[in-house]
Amino acid sequence: MKTTTYDWLIVGAGFTGATLAERLASQCDQKVLLIDRRPHIGGNAYDEVDESGLLIHRYGPHIFHTNSQKIWDYLSKFTQWRPYAHHVRGSIDGQMVPIPFNLNTLDTLFPAKQAKQLGDKLIKRFGIDVKVPILKLREIEDNELRQLGDFIYEKVFLHYTEKQWGMRPEELDPGVTARVPVFIGRDDRYFQDEYQSMPRDGYTALFDRMLRHPNIHVEMNTDFTSLPATTAKRIVFTGSIDAFFNYEAGELPYRSLRFDFVTEKQEYFQPVGTVNYPNDFDYTRITEMKRLSGQTSSVTALAYEYPEAYRRGVNIPYYPIPCSDTKTLLRPYLDRARTLEGKVWFAGRLGDYQYYNMDQACARALSLFEKELAPAIAA
Numbered sequence: 001m002k003t004t005t006y007d008w009l010i011v012g013a014g015f016t017g018a019t020l021a022e023r024l025a026s027q028c029d030q031k032v033l034l035i036d037r038r039p040h041i042g043g044n045a046y047d048e049v050d051e052s053g054l055l056i057h058r059y060g061p062h063i064f065h066t067n068s069q070k071i072w073d074y075l076s077k078f079t080q081w082r083p084y085a086h087h088v089r090g091s092i093d094g095q096m097v098p099i100p101f102n103l104n105t106l107d108t109l110f111p112a113k114q115a116k117q118l119g120d121k122l123i124k125r126f127g128i129d130v131k132v133p134i135l136k137l138r139e140i141e142d143n144e145l146r147q148l149g150d151f152i153y154e155k156v157f158l159h160y161t162e163k164q165w166g167m168r169p170e171e172l173d174p175g176v177t178a179r180v181p182v183f184i185g186r187d188d189r190y191f192q193d194e195y196q197s198m199p200r201d202g203y204t205a206l207f208d209r210m211l212r213h214p215n216i217h218v219e220m221n222t223d224f225t226s227l228p229a230t231t232a233k234r235i236v237f238t239g240s241i242d243a244f245f246n247y248e249a250g251e252l253p254y255r256s257l258r259f260d261f262v263t264e265k266q267e268y269f270q271p272v273g274t275v276n277y278p279n280d281f282d283y284t285r286i287t288e289m290k291r292l293s294g295q296t297s298s299v300t301a302l303a304y305e306y307p308e309a310y311r312r313g314v315n316i317p318y319y320p321i322p323c324s325d326t327k328t329l330l331r332p333y334l335d336r337a338r339t340l341e342g343k344v345w346f347a348g349r350l351g352d353y354q355y356y357n358m359d360q361a362c363a364r365a366l367s368l369f370e371k372e373l374a375p376a377i378a379a
Contacts, residue, residue: 159279198294
């Protein structure tokens with residue numbers, strides 16, 4: 001590694017870290033060292049071509065979607081897009097039905113007369129093209145709709161959530177189940193955001209262009225603790241906040257994932273990009289990578305996704321666990337972080353201990369740059 005003293009050390013080369021490195025280098029002429037303990041840029045959005053020539057998301061499917069034109073315009077500087085609307089099916093009672101649960105799902109699982117009656121009631125109660133959290137649906141006064149809510153909870157949410165998080169839905173922050181609501185409409189897309197596409201050449205190519213600036217030096221396979229304190233004047237840390245403080249107040253809980261990648265000698269394996277398995281099997285979902293990339297091939301690549309507990313030094317912390325207990329555990333670290341203001345900033349899914357989508361991670365980085373980092377440089 002170079003012995004240069006940098007203006008900034010950024011730990012973590014995912015969306016948050018890469019965006020901040022690009023902004024500091026290009027907008028403020030700052031010299032940035034970007035490091036990551038893994039052997040590649042892109043964080044969990046990293047993708048690569050496998051031996052069959054198919055583009056694989058090594059850390060699970062990443063579908064870009066946002067309602068922010070600002071985020072869309074920013075990332076469009078570094079990639080062209082391939083229009084893609086993600087569709088998900090759930091294996092429920094032996095049928096493949098649309099997820100999130102919507103009026104079409106209702107038609108598939110219930111007799112026609114009952115489905116229409118329930119659909120009409122939902123529209124009258126909530127309106128059309130409206131997203132309703134499952135826990136809210138289970139609390140309403142109408143007996144039929146509450147029974148429907150219980151049915152959806154049991155068939156779609158309960159066991160999937162227990163596999164994904166190791167907890168029941170009501171034990172988590174309500175925002176978790178609200179991310180996959182009941183949709184009172186017939187739009188079968190998984191997301192209804194204005195902008196939905198995939199980077200034409202993949203996420204790794206997007207990150208490579210983002211970091212292709214003479215002021216940015218990238219070092220992979222590098223752990224933060226291996227660097228001398230004089231490496232940089234200021235630090236942005238996007239790794240786990242408890243790791244930064246050497247777990248002084250205890251370890252924060254995270255969930256992890258394991259993937260089995262399988263190549264099948266057939267053109268397509270399933271009808272849509274992702275099929276969820278909320279009840280049967282140990283895995284939560286199967287994603288067919290070729291549907292995400294739009295490639296054509298006589299073979300197809302599948303990712304079987306198995307949630308598991310995070311074990312430090314064994315697997316990767318994918319998700320902070322949002323619930324009341326973790327807020328209490330996080331508080332001492334937030335207090336410690338405030339003592340470092342002006343020298344060290346924490347950001348990103350692990351640094352903030354927040355469950356961000358990709359566009360939210362990018363938005364967090366842009367906001368941090370504009371409101372705190374750029375003014376700190378100017379001061």
